[in-house]
Amino acid sequence: MAYPISDVTRRVVYTGSAGVGPYSFSFEILANTDIAVYKDSTLLTLTTDYTVTINSNGTGSVTLVVAATIANNITLVGDRAIARATDFVTGGDLFANSLNDEFDSLVIFSQQTDEKAERGLKAPVTDPTDINMVLPSKTSRAGKILAFDSLGNPAVGEDIGNWRGSWAAGTSYSVRDLVKDASNNNVYRANTAHTSSGTTPISSNADVAKWDLVIDAVSPASSAAAAAASASSAATSATSSANSATSASTSASTASTAASNASSAQIAAEAARDATLAAYDSFDDRYLGAKSSDPSVDNDGNALLAGALYYNTTVPEMRLYTGSAWVAAYVSGANVAYTNAANTFTALQTFAGSSSVADMKTSNILEVATVSATAATGTINYDVTTQSVLYYTTNASGNFTVNFRGSSGTTLNTIMATGESLSVTFLVTNGATAYYNSAVQVDGSSVTPKWQGGTAPTSGNASSIDSYTYVIIKVGSATFTVLASVTKFA
16 A cells, blocks of 8 residues: 655664553554564564554554563664565556555665665765775774874774783783783783783783783883983093093083982882872773673772772663672663652652651642443453552443452562552442442452451442442462452442
């Protein structure tokens, strides 16, 4: 069936807060195979993982088989296969619907190409016409960062390095891995993939040829010492010359001053080196880099410091060490509840007071009441996640059983913990014949309620509304105590 094809982007990204959905899309499709669905970076399979509903105007929605969470991203993108579905032959029939399908397909193909192009790296339309955006060859760009030359053309950049902490024997290293030599604080970069052996210092290790020195932590002091030795030699020569001339004595004094200055420079260089290495080691102990799971020690194998950070590549997110556990370092604005605005919570919220402070104080609370033009009879499923009050407005047609559950797909046993309780009300309308609640179930299993006054009802109240109130207490796994009462309203 052909539709007008709207000028919209053929891609939409949601968080998984809607669970199984539906997740709607506003671009038109011709078949349920014209859309691809991703959960995070995983491509899902039609029917196995999701279903597609197409509206009369070609837009529609996707419903997942397994519920997503707010931590997931659900991506819907146009993915119609680029192919000809119809072949028009000379002298054959030329139907409008066939032409419309072909023209719709062409527009969809163009929109899909445009959407992919919008996600690509490209130069501004105002760039000079001689800019060459072709990437360097695979061989020259492998393992390098993307850079641009002075003309703005793509160029080969620096090596990509992966920080691996202190060098250790028996560890497998990849090309461009960065390590610290703990014996002298020099920093090296691997030029060959290998498994390390031997001991530090790396400069005398059997695998030294597989490492390139990146930061020489020793050379500042060595250079200063060489300058001091040179100045001292000059002072000695000047002292010898002083035996023959007063001017030589002056030269010796100058050389001695130079030697003293060089010695001071050496001390300053060593102090600067030590301060730099200390700052680097302090930073290395506090930012641990990118890792796939929570580390138990820092990059040097020492105990973690409170306030340490690392980037979790699996979630992904920045994480902070509190001194006893890793937690998310920040939350997005979408996950923050504001006290001066209306908020909707889709997860269980717990407000904890103390031995001297109550959990909550409020002027009023609105509860959800479901009003249904339904006659009570048979087994009635009461979904506690849907409402606190259920009101059947049509006269009951028989005695009825009330089955309490979380929802059609969730048991009450799942959403309640032992030691928790909840209260619900069921309003039943009776006509001339007074029917009543003859049995109670929780998750489909019979429960004998404890009725107010000690006696279960044997009939309802004619021409009235009977209000049944139930207090449900979970006393153990799949074990509940139900306190029930009924009140006549006429």
